[in-house]
Amino acid sequence: MKSRPDDTTPGWIEQEPEPFSFRSIFKWGAKDRFKHPSTGFLNIIKQELGLSQADLKSVAHTGNERVGDHQKPGLRPEEIQTFETIVGKDNLFLDTYSRLKYTTGKSMEEIYALRHQTIGQICDVVLHPRNKQDIKRIVSFCHEKKIPVHVYGGGSSVTLGLRCLKGGVTLVMSTHMNRRVAFNETNQTITVEPGMMGPDYEALLNRAPEELGAENRYTGGHFPQSFEFSSVGGWVAALGSGQASSYYGDACDLVISQEYVTPTGSFKTHDFPATATGPKLNDIMKGSEGCFGVLVGVTLKIFPFYPEAANPFAFMFPDLQSGIRAARQISQAGYGMPSVLRLSDPEETDVAMKMYGLEGGLPDRFMRLKGMNPGSRCLLMGQTEGEKAFSDTVFRQIKKTGKSCQGLYLTGYPMKKWQKGRFSDPYMRDALNDFGILIDTLEASVTWEDLSNLHSQVRAYIKGHTHTICMTHASHFYAQGTNLYFIFITRMDDPDRFIRFQRGIIEKILENKGSLSHHHGVGKMMGPYMEAHLGTVQMDVLRAIKRHFDPHGIMNPGGLGL
């Protein structure tokens, strides 16, 4: 492994992972893209984590070892033969590498394991279905033979969503099932197969006149941080939220109709804009994480694309409480929502000031004069979008609200800086991990009433682990509340210790009236907490629906805690 050791920066690895290596599985995103912390951010990390330059010189556990082909699939030869008959020889993989790759998401826990060349519970066979018919035959056969079925979309799960607790089949949707099915400009909807990836989806809509013969350009309005490596089906199956959700809605708000292949039949909903025909069947399936059936088609709302109408903005507030007050007023006033809105707590604000090169400059000095000091000041930034008159009105009103809550308007500069890095930041994790520095995140939704307490309690728990950075922001806003997103950075060598620490944070979130998940989903990480969180009577409803669709329990066993 080549590196560039010198006295001031660590030897960041900027080479593609070895083919068929563990690293090639866990590395975020494109194999030839890298990002490492800025000097400013690195200095904070060194200081807070108590690291010397010496600590940052050696790269241990790169995971660049090749995955050995040691694991025999636990299926019978005739079962494998049946799968081959269904999807064709080219779309079936039995090698350990493929099976490990499509069983692994991007949680810190999984990355940790792969760096240590640990192969846990993986699927027996990877299939790349070509179409709905393939999936019908696969699910039907698996139902008959009681073989577990799992679905791989973009692979960006951070909740052990892809883990195969009982072996079985994993279906990779992005290989073939990534096509546009229908575009309906009159209804402002598009129907796609679930394996279409975020950037392809968005590009298709942005270029609707050229690609689809449309009159206007559109946007899907859904930009999770994993956008570049997430699939449309994954957004719906795990109830994601995009960074612009405060205006466009969460993934669940975007769905108009869906089709699923389940062990007990093909489930399909109508595309009515609204109905009063009993509990909404669409809603029973959204967020089912492959536990009821396989999503094979989805119709989504699309929105007119007005990039020129975007107004970025940012404010500094003297403290978290005034920032919360402003964010709540913006969310409750009724003048329309900004697309992006992000409120950083003091620790994250201090990091942002350094990352965006604002610390120590003229704006910083002005802030301090105004009593906005490191350790207490809070950054609120965002962007208004939509039709120009709407976007401009919301922008004007937000500026009034910000100022009335003691905010100092900082222009759109910090927001533009954030936008540049927003999809590439996950690359930094690999760089830090190379030096044994863990960076992970947990998130929860919370009402306005419980927000401050949740923040302070969870933060206290995280900071109780010495030499740990804890940056927190709220980034998805509703009139009734928001979410909290905790980013924690620490040095920890023992995977088990890390898992205990991380599970401790989850428990602290639940104790303090945070939801188990705002937009990361459930997977097998949050699954064990579901019953306690929702309550047994409520969890029993999910179990009843599960039993109905999947009486043999083959659909993503352990997902959603089912």
Add this chain to the structure above:
Amino acid sequence: MKSRPDDTTPGWIEQEPEPFSFRSIFKWGAKDRFKHPSTGFLNIIKQELGLSQADLKSVAHTGNERVGDHQKPGLRPEEIQTFETIVGKDNLFLDTYSRLKYTTGKSMEEIYALRHQTIGQICDVVLHPRNKQDIKRIVSFCHEKKIPVHVYGGGSSVTLGLRCLKGGVTLVMSTHMNRRVAFNETNQTITVEPGMMGPDYEALLNRAPEELGAENRYTGGHFPQSFEFSSVGGWVAALGSGQASSYYGDACDLVISQEYVTPTGSFKTHDFPATATGPKLNDIMKGSEGCFGVLVGVTLKIFPFYPEAANPFAFMFPDLQSGIRAARQISQAGYGMPSVLRLSDPEETDVAMKMYGLEGGLPDRFMRLKGMNPGSRCLLMGQTEGEKAFSDTVFRQIKKTGKSCQGLYLTGYPMKKWQKGRFSDPYMRDALNDFGILIDTLEASVTWEDLSNLHSQVRAYIKGHTHTICMTHASHFYAQGTNLYFIFITRMDDPDRFIRFQRGIIEKILENKGSLSHHHGVGKMMGPYMEAHLGTVQMDVLRAIKRHFDPHGIMNPGGLGL
């Protein structure tokens, strides 16, 4: 029965119904309020229905006969004794009048039956539970003894929602369970018992500073036509939509959390603003029409109340297509939605012109000069609401859209006329029915793409019945489509013939890609169509949930077609 016969107007009944009469049950609204058609509207009716003055002189079947106490309850004495022990003697009624009253909604079919003194399938006993504990004990006992349980909210169902196919108990929620449980201004939510009536709910929020010690005034934003006689629980249980839903959302959008008493336990959801913890449990219960359990508490979103920011508007369009184009552009542009938006088809527009006194006047002549003639012109009207800057922006943009689609701006005058009558129009039905003139409505949601065809096909079917008025409007708007609301007026003496005609309209709606219901709900009227409409695989999911909550099938048997 006193009446005022003369040569030009029929002898409208303007006396309170006799106590304990059939009429006292079916008469809309307050017993001492009446409304009859304007001379202009009556002339249209006479002309279209081919009625002479002679036809409008005698009042047949007023239903003012007293309900006899002939029906013995089908429960055992010891069962009745148990109910009495639970709710107390004062809250239990066994007389036929009470049992008929609380088993009857406001469908034309039910009114017809009562006018003819027909008592169909009614409950055995009426209970007025005092609190959640009462309901727990009632549901538990009924589950054990397999006694059907029904819930009566405001009684405004037009889908046979209250009919008791197998006798049993009806719980009246508005008597005691009409209290505020909690108000949370920080979260902009209120928690109420389901029996609170619409006007009480709205008044409480409008007067939040005085009543609740709040900083600001609020609105619930939910104003169905039945507002004055509908309950909050009914809005949620049957998925209603208010006349301002295009901005505030439908009932299902307003719910934050709920509590139900079911045969298998008390079901309660969290009040998080959003979650990604699997399929949303809230959504599984909304619209369940008492088939899974009894709603005992609901937390709803509230909105800042800015009555001074409302901007009413109206346009005339030369034809339906240009009106649809404008409404679609308004709904899809992304500049924010008006609260109220109503597009009338030509027949309804012609009636509105007469009702609002516009026909023949200067505006009418100007319209005709502009090529906007009776028989083709269409009225689009509405109102923007919300925070002032938002409301003004939406208003300005709507005016631009209207004009760009060939609309003639008519000021807010027609909208103000409509607002005056919007809650009292249902009173007119009784007046017309007194002369054997039927007026009924059916409604469906539909995508923009299917809108014109649904309108023309259903209208053709209705008009195929000679001497029938058919007025249609769209009144709830979404980027993906709208609803159609068909009002039909005809003379028909035979109840069975009417039911065949009405069911024929439902079938025509379904054939032409309308939904079975947009906001009226399902009840026992639409229930039999549910499986064909949703498809068996989909209906089976509702059946599975039903079995889970209610294994003995006691909760509102036949509701939702379950």
